[in-house]
Amino acid sequence: MKAGVRTAGGSDPVEVAIIGAGIVGLATARALLARGVRSIRVFEAERSVGAHQTSHNSGVLHAGLYYRPGSLRARLCAEGRERIFRYCSEREIPVRRCGKLVVATDEAEHARLDEIRQRGEANGLTELRVLTRREFTEIEPHAGGIAALHVPHTGVVDFAQVARAIRDDVQSAGVEIVTDGALLEADQEQTAWRLRTPQGVTRARFVIGCAGLQSDRVARMFGVDPPVRILPFRGAYWALHSQRADLVRALIYPVPDPRFPFLGVHLTRTISGPVEIGPNAIFTWSRHGYRRGAFRPSDAIDALTFEGFWELAARHWRVGAAELRRAFARRAFLREARKLLPGLGDRDVRRSRSGVRAQAVDREGRLVDDFLIADADRSIHVLNAPSPAATASLAIGEEIARRAEALSP
Numbered sequence: 001m002k003a004g005v006r007t008a009g010g011s012d013p014v015e016v017a018i019i020g021a022g023i024v025g026l027a028t029a030r031a032l033l034a035r036g037v038r039s040i041r042v043f044e045a046e047r048s049v050g051a052h053q054t055s056h057n058s059g060v061l062h063a064g065l066y067y068r069p070g071s072l073r074a075r076l077c078a079e080g081r082e083r084i085f086r087y088c089s090e091r092e093i094p095v096r097r098c099g100k101l102v103v104a105t106d107e108a109e110h111a112r113l114d115e116i117r118q119r120g121e122a123n124g125l126t127e128l129r130v131l132t133r134r135e136f137t138e139i140e141p142h143a144g145g146i147a148a149l150h151v152p153h154t155g156v157v158d159f160a161q162v163a164r165a166i167r168d169d170v171q172s173a174g175v176e177i178v179t180d181g182a183l184l185e186a187d188q189e190q191t192a193w194r195l196r197t198p199q200g201v202t203r204a205r206f207v208i209g210c211a212g213l214q215s216d217r218v219a220r221m222f223g224v225d226p227p228v229r230i231l232p233f234r235g236a237y238w239a240l241h242s243q244r245a246d247l248v249r250a251l252i253y254p255v256p257d258p259r260f261p262f263l264g265v266h267l268t269r270t271i272s273g274p275v276e277i278g279p280n281a282i283f284t285w286s287r288h289g290y291r292r293g294a295f296r297p298s299d300a301i302d303a304l305t306f307e308g309f310w311e312l313a314a315r316h317w318r319v320g321a322a323e324l325r326r327a328f329a330r331r332a333f334l335r336e337a338r339k340l341l342p343g344l345g346d347r348d349v350r351r352s353r354s355g356v357r358a359q360a361v362d363r364e365g366r367l368v369d370d371f372l373i374a375d376a377d378r379s380i381h382v383l384n385a386p387s388p389a390a391t392a393s394l395a396i397g398e399e400i401a402r403r404a405e406a407l408s409p
């Protein structure tokens with residue numbers, strides 16, 4: 001896959017096949033094009049691009065505050081965030097750098113705000129300020145809490161819209177996107193992979209797996225034995241009724257629980273205007289478990305036969321039970337949300353949409369924190385791309401394209 005090489009068409013293999021047209025797969029196609037690769041085919045299982053995590057998230061362009069300095073998440077989030085801001089202004093996609101508040105509701109959380117600020121600074125963020133209640137209520141007059149960290153770099157966008165714009169760009173540069181094209185099987189030939197989808201057979205010299213909730217399964221089709229399994233975590237949102245939307249100007253976040261990679265239920269004024277509260281994080285028995293109580297036998301068996309699932313359950317069942325209670329009981333949910341927004345009335349919210357996170361878990365039951373990208377024989381696999389992977393997508397694409405160039409024969 002050296003830059004500038006073109007394939008002749010016909011039955012010749014494509015240079016690169018990408019499995020999954022979420023924002024990460026599409027950004028990877030874009031980065032490969034920028035490196036001069038012209039023969040790229042993207043396979044997407046669904047009828048349209050960005051149908052899963054890319055279109056079921058909070059739409060927050062993260063600053064890169066919490067991540068371990070030096071980690072892939074820290075580096076690619078900061079880089080990707082600025083790339084998305086630039087890309088949106090070039091393509092005239094609505095985006096807003098609205099800033100966010102991380103609100104401490106007691107003294108223990110107050111002490112953690114300073115640690116978070118220091119970590120953010122270690123990740124290159126400037127202008128982070130811990131504000132008193134009087135100061136932060138000038139930014140968010142209705143927020144609760146005793147102190148808050150102000151993060152001016154954070155923004156909001158519609159990642160599905162960004163993904164569609166990238167699709168249009170890459171398609172007009174010659175990338176073929178095959179929808180209804182779930183990869184069913186991959187066989188290794190001497191110099192290429194033979195890929196079978198409902199749309200026929202394609203041969204590809206190099207394959208990049210960006211399959212989100214199915215990424216471990218796709219990796220296994222290429223002979224990779226992933227050290228992790230994807231466990232799906234459903235995140236449900238509530239929405240503020242429009243007449244109460246003035247309770248939130250931008251973004252109000254809690255101080256996150258350091259034991260988990262999820263940031264906690266937060267308040268988001270979305271790019272299109274409505275204010276959402278969520279998402280929670282509850283294990284679901286289906287990798288497409290958008291509905292409460294969804295169950296898919298093959299996904300359940302995959303989880304139950306994985307030793308990491310049992311380790312995780314043994315360690316965190318209390319937190320899981322509390323999340324479940326809040327998910328089902330409106331009053332428990334409201335009690336939690338009122339810590340951030342004390343003026344929230346019983347009738348101010350309604351249940352809204354949900355998303356399912358692809359979270360890699362290792363055999364010891366640890367939720368994998370960092371992005372995980374595995375290099376293999378003529379293939380690369382994104383095995384963990386949780387939040388902030390949408391923010392980081394353009395930088396993740398660039399990272400993968402660089403690795404693919406180095407690995408290709």
Ligand SMILES: Cc1cc2nc3c(=O)[nH]c(=O)nc-3n(C[C@H](O)[C@H](O)[C@H](O)COP(=O)(O)OP(=O)(O)OC[C@H]3O[C@@H](n4cnc5c(N)ncnc54)[C@H](O)[C@@H]3O)c2cc1C
Nearest residue numbers: 020022023024045053054057058060183212355388389391
């Ligand atoms: C509730 C929630 C809130 C979030 N909030 C944020 C946020 O505010 N900011 C942020 O930066 N990130 C956020 N994220 C994370 C972000 O959405 C994801 O990290 C990002 O979308 C991952 O993109 P992806 O392309 O890897 O995965 P996806 O968008 O899931 O795409 C993977 C694609 O692969 C396809 N696929 C799967 N199997 C196959 C196959 N066999 N053949 C062909 N195609 C296949 C799928 O159909 C899918 O379209 C959130 C996620 C969730 C769920």
